[in-house]
Amino acid sequence: xxxxxxxxxxxxxxxxxxxxxxxxxxxxxxxxxxxxxxxxxxxxxxxxxxxxxxxxxxxxxxxxxxxxxxxxxxxxxxxxxxxxxxxxxxxxxxxxxxxxxxxxxxxxxxxxxxxxxxxxxxxxxxxxxxxxxxxxxxxxxxxxxxxxxxxxxxxxxxxxxxxxxxxxxxxxxxxxxxxxxxxxxxxxxxxxxxxxxxxxxxxxxxxxxxxxxxxxxxxxxxxxxxxxxxxxxxxxxxxxxxxxxxxxxxxxxxxxxxxxxxxxxxxxxxxxxxxxxx
Amino acid sequence: xxxxxxxxxxxxxxxxxxxxxxxxxxxxxxxxxxxxxxxxxxxxxxxxxxxxxxxxxxxxxxxxxxxxxxxxxxxxxxxxxxxxxxxxxxxxxxxxxxxxxxxxxxxxxxxxxxxxxxxxxxxxxxxxxxxxxxxxxxxxxxxxxxxxxxxxxxxxxxxxxxxxxxxxxxxxxxxxxxxxxxxxxxxxxxxxxxxxxxxxxxxxxxxxxxxxxxxxxxxxxxxxxxxxxxxx
Numbered sequence: 001x002x003x004x005x006x007x008x009x010x011x012x013x014x015x016x017x018x019x020x021x022x023x024x025x026x027x028x029x030x031x032x033x034x035x036x037x038x039x040x041x042x043x044x045x046x047x048x049x050x051x052x053x054x055x056x057x058x059x060x061x062x063x064x065x066x067x068x069x070x071x072x073x074x075x076x077x078x079x080x081x082x083x084x085x086x087x088x089x090x091x092x093x094x095x096x097x098x099x100x101x102x103x104x105x106x107x108x109x110x111x112x113x114x115x116x117x118x119x120x121x122x123x124x125x126x127x128x129x130x131x132x133x134x135x136x137x138x139x140x141x142x143x144x145x146x147x148x149x150x151x152x153x154x155x156x157x158x159x160x161x162x163x164x165x166x167x168x169x170x171x172x173x174x175x176x177x178x179x180x181x182x183x184x185x186x187x188x189x190x191x192x193x194x195x196x197x198x199x200x201x202x203x204x205x206x207x208x209x210x211x212x213x214x215x216x217x218x219x220x221x222x223x224x225x226x227x228x229x230x231x232x233x234x235x236x237x238x239x240x241x242x243x244x245x246x247x248x249x250x251x252x253x254x255x256x257x258x259x260x261x262x263x264x265x266x267x268x269x270x271x272x273x274x275x276x277x278x
Numbered sequence: 279x280x281x282x283x284x285x286x287x288x289x290x291x292x293x294x295x296x297x298x299x300x301x302x303x304x305x306x307x308x309x310x311x312x313x314x315x316x317x318x319x320x321x322x323x324x325x326x327x328x329x330x331x332x333x334x335x336x337x338x339x340x341x342x343x344x345x346x347x348x349x350x351x352x353x354x355x356x357x358x359x360x361x362x363x364x365x366x367x368x369x370x371x372x373x374x375x376x377x378x379x380x381x382x383x384x385x386x387x388x389x390x391x392x393x394x395x396x397x398x399x400x401x402x403x404x405x406x407x408x409x410x411x412x413x414x415x416x417x418x419x420x421x422x423x424x425x426x427x428x429x430x431x432x433x434x435x436x437x438x439x440x441x442x443x444x445x446x447x448x449x450x451x452x453x454x455x456x457x458x459x460x461x462x463x464x465x466x467x468x469x470x471x472x473x474x475x476x477x478x479x480x481x482x483x484x485x486x487x488x489x490x491x492x493x494x495x496x497x498x499x500x501x502x503x504x505x506x507x508x509x510x
Binding site: 170173174176177180181183184185186187188189190191192 | 328330349350351352353354355359360362366368369370371375378379380382383426430
């Protein structure tokens with residue numbers, strides 16, 4: 001088996017998840033200069049909601065792909081609502097406050113989400129159901145599983161969609177304008193608060209998908225899974241230049257590949273420091 | 279009825295009283311100059327009218343409607359546009375995207391047509407339409423900012439220091455364009471009193487937050503106080 005190729009595949013899969021989460025950090029930072037430390041926990045909420053919905057429907061006799069689809073959709077909708085509410089309740093009252101205030105608030109929101117999730121779903125590791133059959137397609141001495149293909153394709157689709165939205169549409173033009181000069185964008189008739197809400201909603205939708213993917217990939221969900229994942233995605237966003245959309249995508253991929261290579265080749269030296277958290 | 283009617287406007291900015299009870303009006307189709315030294319409160323007055331800073335007291339009526347209570351993003355659709363001090367372009371967006379932002383509040387089908395009109399007015403912008411606005415020269419940026427404001431089809435246009443930092447030939451070009459906007463109501467804020475008064479019908483002189491002189495621009499140009507203070 002070709003270790004290099006296998007680790008490259010694993011790295012790309014992991015990296016596309018990081019990219020999706022990193023986009024949430026970078027979008028929000030770009031538009032309001034805030035590092036939304038609660039973003040990683042929205043990923044967790046996505047995973048948890050999908051877990052619950054899939055669990056509830058698993059006895060219904062519906063085909064698995066439909067159940068998975070409903071689970072993902074529910075996760076997206078709940079995360080969008082949570083993202084919108086967090087911005088409205090926690091960050092909006094702090095508009096114009098010194099930058100440290102929303103930052104500390106973000107950490108508080110993160111703790112709140114983790115503790116709420118712990119109360120709802122418990123402290124234990126939840127075993128996330130397999131969304132796709134565990135088949136592996138051989139590729140030049142390595143293997144790529146159905147879930148891996150799904151993760152890469154779904155990430156690529158969502159990222160192209162986001163790129164199109166931000167670069168080619170009127171809403172995207174307004175988002176970029178607001179990010180560059182909120183005052184002047186307002187004079188053009190842009191409701192900056194609405195743009196900020198939309199940004200949180202989009203970022204949260206991406207986070208929900210990432211949450212379902214990461215849980216489906218590792219087969220577990222846990223109330224504090226968003227912490228390390230969020231930290232890594234934030235690192236990826238900074239690596240790509242925070243506020244820069246392509247940078248976040250590239251940073252996420254790069255971090256995934258580095259981590260995967262590190263786990264494959266440097267495990268003995270680093271004591272698993274570069275391994276994934278599960 | 280005046281298009282814009284401001285009465286007893288007071289504005290505090292960072293704890294400083296920047297505007298201390300001014301009255302100002304613009305009739306439809308008029309070009310009015312607001313001149314004064316740096317720090318006199320001219321830009322703050324504009325920002326208060328546009329809702330970017332909240333007036334502490336006073337009334338701002340546009341076509342009889344109190345616009346002081348509107349959210350600031352509600353002014354563009356009513357036909358009010360500002361060319362801000364320092365141009366305020368979205369530097370990383372392209373020239374064309376900047377112009378399109380000017381039409382953000384519009385939903386009619388003539389936006390593309392108006393874009394072509396702006397390009398006819400400023401052929402330089404057409405050449406550079408795909409370029410990031412931040413890479414334009416100062417004069418081109420002023421054209422882009424003016425073009426962007428015109429894209430909203432304004433009925434009331436505020437120009438904040440359009441001559442600032444520009445070479446004399448560019449200043450001339452910009453003011454020629456402004457003069458060619460026949461029938462548009464314009465409030466022109468300028469430190470360059472001579473050029474502002476020479477192309478307006480009326481003028482206001484502002485000093486430390488108050489209007490100290492007002493009248494026909496021709497008369498202000500001849501006024502010994504104005505000559506001594508602003509025309510050197």
